[in-house]
Amino acid sequence: MIGNTMIATTMYWPVDQYKQIAKIADWENKPKAQVVRELTAMGMENKIPQKGNAKQVFDALQKLQVLVPRDGTTDLAKNHDHYAWD
Numbered sequence: 001m002i003g004n005t006m007i008a009t010t011m012y013w014p015v016d017q018y019k020q021i022a023k024i025a026d027w028e029n030k031p032k033a034q035v036v037r038e039l040t041a042m043g044m045e046n047k048i049p050q051k052g053n054a055k056q057v058f059d060a061l062q063k064l065q066v067l068v069p070r071d072g073t074t075d076l077a078k079n080h081d082h083y084a085w086d
Helices: 015-028 032-047 054-067 080-085
Strands: none
């Protein structure tokens, strides 16, 4: 499938990651290269900001509300580090 749509490259992997890739490829009966492409695509989805409209942003923020204390806390903006890390 190498051609106009793919570039051949060489990558160096830590041994433990290579073993994990090989294990996944074995489980899913896929070539290791395909597993790496799929994992890379999944990782890129999380790293590259997605374009969206205001409703999508609002919906995402609503999902984060579960992180807001429900005990009457009123100083969340002032003490966010304390609530997040302590």
